[in-house]
Amino acid sequence: MERAPLHGIEVFLAIAHEGSLRAAAQVLGVGAPAVSLQLKALEERLGVGLVIRTTRHIELTEAGRVLLEAAGPAYRDMSYAVKKTREVGKSLNGTMRLSLSRGAYITALAPVLDGFLADYPGLNLELSWHEGLVDINREGFHAGIRLGDILSPDMVAVRLTKPLQTVFSAAPAYLDRRGRPTHPRDLLGHDCIRYKLPTAKRIAEWYFIEDGQEKLIDPPARMVFDQISGVIQAGHEGHGIGWSLRATVAEHLASGDLEEVLAPYARQLPPFYLYYPEQNKRVECLRLLIDRLVAHRDQQAKNRAG
Numbered sequence: 001m002e003r004a005p006l007h008g009i010e011v012f013l014a015i016a017h018e019g020s021l022r023a024a025a026q027v028l029g030v031g032a033p034a035v036s037l038q039l040k041a042l043e044e045r046l047g048v049g050l051v052i053r054t055t056r057h058i059e060l061t062e063a064g065r066v067l068l069e070a071a072g073p074a075y076r077d078m079s080y081a082v083k084k085t086r087e088v089g090k091s092l093n094g095t096m097r098l099s100l101s102r103g104a105y106i107t108a109l110a111p112v113l114d115g116f117l118a119d120y121p122g123l124n125l126e127l128s129w130h131e132g133l134v135d136i137n138r139e140g141f142h143a144g145i146r147l148g149d150i151l152s153p154d155m156v157a158v159r160l161t162k163p164l165q166t167v168f169s170a171a172p173a174y175l176d177r178r179g180r181p182t183h184p185r186d187l188l189g190h191d192c193i194r195y196k197l198p199t200a201k202r203i204a205e206w207y208f209i210e211d212g213q214e215k216l217i218d219p220p221a222r223m224v225f226d227q228i229s230g231v232i233q234a235g236h237e238g239h240g241i242g243w244s245l246r247a248t249v250a251e252h253l254a255s256g257d258l259e260e261v262l263a264p265y266a267r268q269l270p271p272f273y274l275y276y277p278e279q280n281k282r283v284e285c286l287r288l289l290i291d292r293l294v295a296h297r298d299q300q301a302k303n304r305a306g
Contacts (some may be wrong), residue, residue: 008042009071011035012050016068019057093122096285099134100127100145102229107247108145108160108272112292123285131227132198136277142286143276147269155275160293162301163268165246169258171238181241184208184265187219191240193231194221206243208265232258245269 014024015035025032043050050064060068100109105127117123128134128141136144147164151157168181174191181187187206195204203224206217222240225231232249235242236257246266252258274293280286 008038008045009067009075011038012042012064012067013072013075015039015051015058016060016064016072021053021058092120092285092288094285095124095126096143096283096289097126097141098128098143098145099130099136099139099141101131102129102227103164103245103248104145104272105129107164107245108274108293112296116289116292120285120288130198131195136275142280142283143274143289145272145274147271148273149270151273151275154277156278156281157273157275158290158294159271159273160297161271162304163271166243166266166269167246167249167253167260168241168243168262168266169249169253169260170235170241172256172259174235174238174240175259175261181261184210184215184217184262187217187241187262190219191222192219193223193225193234193240193242195228195231195243196224196226198226207267208262209267210265214267 011024011028014027015021018024018027021035021039022032025035028035039051046063046067048063049061050067052059052061098109109127113125117125128139133146133150134141134144136142145160148157148159168187178190179186181190184206192206194206196202197204203221206219207214208217209215223234225234228244228248231242232244232252234240235249236252241261246253249258253260274290276286
């Protein structure tokens with residue numbers, strides 16, 4: 001199929017609307033010689049004259065009138081479509097879709113939400129909580145938030161947090177009944193609540209730090225959940241010892257509903273990152289959210305340093 005000479009048609013329509021090559025050149029922001037060359041190239045490509053040039057003005061040939069009548073409305077529709085498309089990228093109204101885990105929401109996003117939503121009342125957020133990996137391109141998300149060690153290399157990534165603290169915890173009633181472990185190997189004799197990775201379909205490993213070395217322990221699982229919230233809830237109900245991000249159980253620890261164990265052996269996880277495909281970098285609402293998240297990250301770092 002032959003490609004339409006769109007740029008040449010744009011020049012022709014400007015000439016027809018403005019009544020002269022010079023006026024069309026001013027509207028298009030180019031020199032009059034460039035407009036003349038574009039018109040000549042279009043006529044040669046179509047094999048027919050479009051404009052009759054006189055000393056004072058131009059007149060359209062029959063072919064020119066046909067092209068104006070047929071192409072004018074279509075070009076206006078296309079220009080409108082381009083305008084609306086650009087407005088979508090710059091708009092602060094509508095819905096921004098994010099994929100993230102519960103831990104990412106609590107740790108990285110929740111601290112900035114009140115201020116962000118108040119500043120942009122026309123913007124809505126659609127948040128999909130999912131512990132597994134998600135193809136944000138295929139699923140239609142603007143961006144996602146995940147741990148830095150599981151990001152796809154073809155994504156633009158922005159660090160949002162410092163390395164993340166983890167915690168082993170259980171209900172005090174359970175620990176009173178079964179005893180408090182003093183070393184990770186004691187977990188082999190406890191009821192353990194484990195988390196299954198939804199994407200990999202395997203139970204997440206439990207690591208701990210001893211003498212500066214990262215070590216693995218694989219206690220039997222009394223209960224297994226594919227959501228961290230299930231691990232936390234079962235621990236709160238006294239069914240055993242679970243492992244999670246500290247931020248996800250901070251309120252339970254503060255209230256005494258959960259008690260931390262094995263604190264000297266807890267390891268860190270990589271920071272949370274916001275990630276998005278390159279083509280979304282010009283989406284204005286996403287850029288503003290990133291600016292807010294980075295500002296919060298930097299302020300937190302200053303507070304810790306101070």
